[in-house]
Amino acid sequence: MVDVEEHLLNKYKITAHRNIQWLADTISLRTFNGTNNDEEIYCRYICDRSNLKSNGCCETGRYSVRFSCSGCNQLVGCCAHYEQCVACCLRPDQKKTLLEVLRLTSGHRLRQILASKDQFDLCVSKCRTSSDSVRLENRYKDEGLKYCYKREPSHAYPY
Structure with a gap:
């Protein structure tokens, strides 16, 4: 039997996936x-x-x-600067990566992600609050790549 709490979390994740407005190549982000x-x-x-x-x-x-990814290691999804992280995360081809993040996230981080209205909000949240770039809660895995939009392995970054 499936745990009720787990079932509800999965339901919220599916709802978030449907409701987050994903960027498409054809969408113009201009305002007046x-x-x-x-x-x-x-x-x-x-x-x-x-x-x-x-x-x-x-x-x-x-x-x-x-959508600049300069200053980012796209393999690991981490960047030297926060702004670069958000810009790279906003690329339309990152939807699959962000869906994987949504699928694998749980706990208090999930609440932050579920509050996202669009891909921009999701990237801002993921880059700002990611714990995936730290080891042992007090050291960065790489001092040059502190801001991450992908879910990272627990070991040091591969180069």
Whole structure:
């Protein structure tokens, strides 16, 4: 007989999978500035602080990159910087990885993940609060790769 609590958790995971809005290659993430409706603002890009607009989004063009994985080891799913982790996690091809994270997560971490409304929220949560990059709760497996969006093995990163 299946444990009732486990059955409910599985039900919530299935519901979360259905309700999380996944990015598709065809979806445009543009919004319009409230003061000038002709000016398109593209968020979720990576850029230098000097190329940020007043609303906190990057100016598009040669100084910004969308879904950048520079500074990340895609094999292990960990990155040097939080922003790089979120950007790489947002790639449309990461859906399978994130579904695996959702399937394997339990306990208090599951509550955080189930609160995600879309892939962006899920990536923000996963990169910000991941314990998969630490060993023995107080040391990073790799000082250069502290922010992870994938579920990691318990051993040190392979290179």
